[in-house]
Every structure is written in structure tokens, then in C-alpha cells.
Amino acid sequence: MIDVNVVGSGPNGLAAAVVFARAGLTVQLTERAATAGGGLRTAEVTLPGYRHDLCSAIHPAALASPFFRAFELTRRVRFVAPEISYAHPLDEGVAALAYRSVDRTADGLGVDGHAWERLFQPLLNRIEGVVAFTANQMLRWPDDTWAAVAYAVRVLEQGTGLGWPRFRGPVAPALLAGVGGHAAARQPSLSAAGTGLLLAAHAHAGGWGYPLGGSQAIADALTDDFLAHGGRLQLDTEIRRPSDLEASRATLLDTSPTFLAAFAGEALPERYRRALLRYRYGTGVFKVDFALSGPVPWANPEVLHAPTVHLGGSREEIVAAADAVSRGRVAQHPFVLATQPSVLDLSRAPVGHQVLWAYTHVPRNSDVDMTEPIIGQIERFAPGFRERILGTATMSARQLTEHDPNYVGGDILGGELTLRQLIKRPVVGRTPWKTPVPGLYLCSSATPPGPAVHGMNGFHAAVLALRQEFGVREVPSLAL
Structure with missing residues (x-):
């Protein structure tokens, strides 16, 4: 058994994985695509020599995060x-x-x-x-x-x-x-x-x-740090259910609430599952x-x-x-x-x-x-x-x-941005990243503080899981 599984390598999944690896835990990060980064990817999609950001290109929150x-x-x-x-x-x-x-x-x-x-x-x-x-x-x-x-x-x-x-x-x-x-x-x-x-x-x-070089540069910096501290990265692997993952003490999903509902299935209390399915996308x-x-x-x-x-x-x-x-x-x-x-x-x-x-x-x-x-x-x-x-x-x-199935209906913000859904994201509570299933957390932009490339959703979820699942109360240093 490993300590932590992280599913999805967007900025929040990568942020969470870095925190866990820095804490000295054994961490498996699994990504559906052929490269890590989620919305932080840069590639040639028009003509050779022209490098485009596949999703996120503007990073107003990155320097202040x-x-x-x-x-x-x-x-x-x-x-x-x-x-x-x-x-x-x-x-x-x-x-x-x-x-x-x-x-x-x-x-x-x-x-x-x-x-x-x-x-x-x-x-x-x-x-x-x-x-x-x-x-x-x-x-x-x-x-x-x-x-x-x-x-x-x-x-x-x-x-x-x-x-x-x-x-x-x-x-x-x-x-x-x-x-x-x-x-x-x-x-x-x-x-x-x-x-x-x-x-x-x-x-x-x-x-x-x-970032010079495109959004991929941010994803690469996070990935390099994660790997340098003992993390394991598996690409081209689609996860649908818990049995697709190696057994772990904690699992964090950088995914949509819709995916969480299907992933956890009957393990979720009916009331919580209904809340996930009622979550509104933009x-x-x-x-x-x-x-x-x-x-x-x-x-x-x-x-x-x-x-x-x-x-x-x-x-x-x-x-x-x-x-x-x-x-x-x-x-x-x-x-x-x-x-x-x-x-x-x-x-x-x-x-x-x-x-x-x-x-x-x-x-x-x-x-x-x-x-x-x-x-x-x-x-x-x-x-x-x-x-x-x-x-x-x-x-x-x-x-x-x-x-990217996380962009439900083409919504790149992880859910409708209304006052109600900024508070209820995806549920109301002081620890909305934690689900009712023991050891299972949601850390995507469908959790507070919402969308943007700031990594705070993953950071909050990881710090909470460190405390509740591993008894670690001191946040590890993330500095070079």
C-alpha cells in the first residue's frame, strides 16, 4: 500500500502531489493524457514551429498565489x-x-x-x-x-x-x-x-x-519537483474506479464533481451524491x-x-x-x-x-x-x-x-461562477475538499477558492489530508 494517490495532473493535482512528496510520503500521480499539466500544456497544433497553449495561457493569479x-x-x-x-x-x-x-x-x-x-x-x-x-x-x-x-x-x-x-x-x-x-x-x-x-x-x-516557453513551463516545474522528491508519475492511464488504483491511505481527485460521483458510486451517502449531481456547470x-x-x-x-x-x-x-x-x-x-x-x-x-x-x-x-x-x-x-x-x-x-472530461460541456472554469456556487463548491462546509468517503478528497477548481492557475485548491486539500489522514500538522517547505 502506498500513502497517496492523486488522479489528474492539472495545476491543482500537481500542487497536491508536490506537497505530499515534500512531506516524505509515497505518492502516485496518474494522468489520462500523454503529458502532465492538464490545462497547463503547450504544443504545436497548427503548423510546425508554432507553439500554442492548449488551454490556459494567461496567469494573473500565478504571481500572487x-x-x-x-x-x-x-x-x-x-x-x-x-x-x-x-x-x-x-x-x-x-x-x-x-x-x-x-x-x-x-x-x-x-x-x-x-x-x-x-x-x-x-x-x-x-x-x-x-x-x-x-x-x-x-x-x-x-x-x-x-x-x-x-x-x-x-x-x-x-x-x-x-x-x-x-x-x-x-x-x-x-x-x-x-x-x-x-x-x-x-x-x-x-x-x-x-x-x-x-x-x-x-x-x-x-x-x-x-511564463516564457508557454504554460507547459509551469507544469514542467511542478512535475520536476514532484519527481525529484520521490513521486511516481503514470501517464496515458485512464482511471474510472478505485480498483484502477493501487491501494492507498488517501486519494485526491483533480477532477469534476461528476467524475467523483461515478468514481465513488455507492460508497457515497445518497445526499452527498445528489449534491454532486446537482452541481451546475457554466x-x-x-x-x-x-x-x-x-x-x-x-x-x-x-x-x-x-x-x-x-x-x-x-x-x-x-x-x-x-x-x-x-x-x-x-x-x-x-x-x-x-x-x-x-x-x-x-x-x-x-x-x-x-x-x-x-x-x-x-x-x-x-x-x-x-x-x-x-x-x-x-x-x-x-x-x-x-x-x-x-x-x-x-x-x-x-x-x-x-x-478533457473535466471540462464538462466545454466549461473550462470547473463549474458555474455564481455567488451560491462559490460558497457551495461542490458542497457547503469548512472542509469542502473532504468527501464522506474515508481518505477521499476532491481538489479541483470545483472546490474553493475556484478557478485560475494558483494551485490553492490542491494545496488546501493536501494540507487537510496531511492533517487528517497522516497526523502531519506542519506544512512542508516547498522552496528550492
Whole structure:
């Protein structure tokens, strides 16, 4: 018998495996795919020499994550935090730019610059407390009460729409709506506001980090540390039931609640199993990777310096697109989230060429091809883009589920982001990572603190299992 089985090598499964291995336990990490990383993978999918991130490409939470700080990720992987964290083009060559400097951002927002600064400066003044509050289980009393209050008040203000009159012009509202679009939720909503405010605060605090070499570099750093401390990794192996695993004292699943229900089956109390099956998943995504003959020809040349670009037009257009998808329809003018990593990392494409990563939200399980609507939205703000396309690779929401069953219906966030499901993720409790089955834990983004590449879900689950299954109360050092 071994000490621990970890199923799934996404960022949370890897984080948990590292913690256990560092504690001196025997750990088996099993992954369905041919490479470790889950959503942290980079590969050639269009043309030779063009390296694309298969899922996650943007890492606003990585540089601020308590787990990755303890792991000293920036000593293992070279990150670049650009001066412009994200850009939001508008028509007629106008563009809003979110710089790392909140003052510089405010200067570019004209009539709404002071209002933007008043919205974010209190969060930046207590950014450590804001990060700690959002990185921990929500039912726990915050370490920095004033940071939590400042964040919560702003989420309520923007999430209910009561604070929308804060801005008088069209540019600042579009910039905030674009970053809130990461939540795949209606606007206004608490989830979109909470996501947008946190991401924008990260942008102005430490910046949005991009790992050179792609997302795979983060997965490789975690995997290397795990193996260096005695961990065992088994790839190309699908797990369906407990008997597929070697006997262990603890098992952690970096999987969906749906998988947990099927995996544990009748061992789960009926009430808990019903809760898992009632767990709600969010909208799906349609993703396109582009191999380009050169840089994207943005109408506003400053956008070329922003590795992340939000394409959706005005706040009203973004609201309409999100509303359509939430009602089960494909948006006529979709909100598109794009990254152009070649702006920072010349290793991602042949000299002079670039890669572009883009996705849009679609109804769950949709098999609609959104390639042309995405190209059309890019062309709107970058005339001549189509002529620079050398190759594409697409993945519908339905294909995304086939690629990775954890993305149920094409939901890459691990479950619908609503206030209810941020607390009930997947159940309400002070230790939601632990299931009623002895020694069985869930550590995916379907547990607190939710999605993003921060490793905190796996870290929380592993620390809890160390204490409850092995009597280990001191968290092992994760430093180099």
C-alpha cells in the first residue's frame, strides 16, 4: 500500500502531489493524457514551429498565489509581466489600455481616470489581504478585514450595477466589462464583478505573468519537483474506479464533481451524491489557435504591446453577448478573449511570425463553429488580420469535453461562477475538499477558492489530508 494517490495532473493535482512528496510520503500521480499539466500544456497544433497553449495561457493569479510563492515559482520559471496587462480596442482606432501603473491607466481614461483610480487604489493598498481573502475558503474569517470589506463593497457596487454611474464616458466601462468577461457570466453579476475586480487588481499590482516557453513551463516545474522528491508519475492511464488504483491511505481527485460521483458510486451517502449531481456547470468555450505570418495589424498600434486583448466593443455589446450565451444562444457579436504571446516570447513562432490564441463563450456542449465570428471580431479592430492567417486549429465546446472530461460541456472554469456556487463548491462546509468517503478528497477548481492557475485548491486539500489522514500538522517547505 502506498500513502497517496492523486488522479489528474492539472495545476491543482500537481500542487497536491508536490506537497505530499515534500512531506516524505509515497505518492502516485496518474494522468489520462500523454503529458502532465492538464490545462497547463503547450504544443504545436497548427503548423510546425508554432507553439500554442492548449488551454490556459494567461496567469494573473500565478504571481500572487500563496502556494506558488512558497514554491518559489519565479525562481524555476522565467516570467514576464508586461507594462500593459491587457488592452480593450474600441471602434475608430480607440483603445483602453490597462497598465501595471494604475496612475498611467487613469491618465489614458480621460474623464473617468479619477474614478478608475478611486475604484482600485484601496484594493492595491491592501492587495496582500485581498489575495489572501480570495485565495482561501470563503466561510473563513478574513485575515485582513478591511481588505475583505473594500473588495466586497466594490463587488456589490459593480455586481449589482449600482456602481455603473461611477463612470461617465464609454471607455472605462468597456475596459472593466472586458476583464469581467473572464467569468463567463452575465453582467452585471457578482461573479463577473468579483472576477473582473480581482483580475484588474492583479494587473495593477504585480502584473499578469506570462511564463516564457508557454504554460507547459509551469507544469514542467511542478512535475520536476514532484519527481525529484520521490513521486511516481503514470501517464496515458485512464482511471474510472478505485480498483484502477493501487491501494492507498488517501486519494485526491483533480477532477469534476461528476467524475467523483461515478468514481465513488455507492460508497457515497445518497445526499452527498445528489449534491454532486446537482452541481451546475457554466457555459462552454469555442477556441481557435492561429498561426500568423506576422503581428496582428491592430488599428491602434498600442494594442500590439498588450499580450492579452479583450474584443467585444462597448460595455453594452459585452452585456448583450453574455446575456445571449446565458440564455443558450450563440452571440451574434461574440466577446472574444485573445492572447498574443509572441509579443513577449519569441520562442513561440518562427522569426517574424506570431501565434494568436482566442476563445469565445458558447452554450454548453455546443458544436457550433465560431471560427468566422471570431475572425470577424478580430478584423473589426485589426483590418487585414485574415490575410495573415497561415493555419488554424479549432476546438468546439463538445470537442473540448472529449479532449478533457473535466471540462464538462466545454466549461473550462470547473463549474458555474455564481455567488451560491462559490460558497457551495461542490458542497457547503469548512472542509469542502473532504468527501464522506474515508481518505477521499476532491481538489479541483470545483472546490474553493475556484478557478485560475494558483494551485490553492490542491494545496488546501493536501494540507487537510496531511492533517487528517497522516497526523502531519506542519506544512512542508516547498522552496528550492
